[in-house]
Amino acid sequence: MIQFDRVTKRYPERGEALREVSFTLANGDMAFLTGHSGAGKSTLLRLIGLFERPTRGQVLINGVNINTLPINKIPLYRRYVGMVFQDHRLLPERSVFDNVALPLIAAGLTRREIEKRVRAALDQVGLLQLECAAPITLSCGEQQRVGIARAVVARPPIILADEPTGNLDPELSREIFALFERFHGVGVTLLIATHNLDIIHTLPYRTLRLQQGVLADD
Numbered sequence: 001m002i003q004f005d006r007v008t009k010r011y012p013e014r015g016e017a018l019r020e021v022s023f024t025l026a027n028g029d030m031a032f033l034t035g036h037s038g039a040g041k042s043t044l045l046r047l048i049g050l051f052e053r054p055t056r057g058q059v060l061i062n063g064v065n066i067n068t069l070p071i072n073k074i075p076l077y078r079r080y081v082g083m084v085f086q087d088h089r090l091l092p093e094r095s096v097f098d099n100v101a102l103p104l105i106a107a108g109l110t111r112r113e114i115e116k117r118v119r120a121a122l123d124q125v126g127l128l129q130l131e132c133a134a135p136i137t138l139s140c141g142e143q144q145r146v147g148i149a150r151a152v153v154a155r156p157p158i159i160l161a162d163e164p165t166g167n168l169d170p171e172l173s174r175e176i177f178a179l180f181e182r183f184h185g186v187g188v189t190l191l192i193a194t195h196n197l198d199i200i201h202t203l204p205y206r207t208l209r210l211q212q213g214v215l216a217d218d
């Protein structure tokens, strides 16, 4: 589902953030991405999300080299990849419902279909009762779950998460990882960048470890 073939990403002003990185994640795999601050985790996820392009090498998604995708195809591609961020990136002036609905509005679904899917996504993350709330009134863990509902609402086959538990205490972090495991259970492919080694060492999933841009452990 996700294949990196000797991928190097060089930022002109900073040098190589990733160097000759190769790995494959099969359809339905769940894996963690670890490494020190600045190791290249976000860069690797941004290459999959097509927010960056590699300097050398290929990123293949479902067998397709995404780096040859023309710019006008990127919005369509992004529906295929749900992204969860540490800081949630919710729109503060919109309700929980509206925040989760955004990817579906962009996709042009009917109002009825949007309502059905948004409520299903909110139900999956246990927040159905908060659909009218403003994000600011929610706890950090609840805001993160809204972010996850938004990432999954368009039912993408791939979910990427960049430090999704960075602001959460251990108990809430475990809840978020348990939620990801549920998506894994229904066949979604997940790659989760995290510093939360205490928790991921208790979970039975593959870990890719970056060190100064090089894949040091798999």
Ligand SMILES: Nc1ncnc2c1ncn2[C@@H]1O[C@H](COP(=O)(O)OP(=O)(O)OP(=O)(O)O)[C@@H](O)[C@H]1O
Binding pocket: 011, 013, 014, 016, 017, 035, 036, 037, 038, 039, 040, 041, 042, 043, 044
């Ligand atoms: N847009 C950018 N422009 C220039 N340099 C960048 C850019 N993004 C990342 N870098 C550099 O690339 C390297 C890898 O950064 P990256 O954010 O991918 O690391 P990370 O492992 O996600 O770190 P953290 O755990 O702190 O989020 C760093 O040296 C960083 O300064």
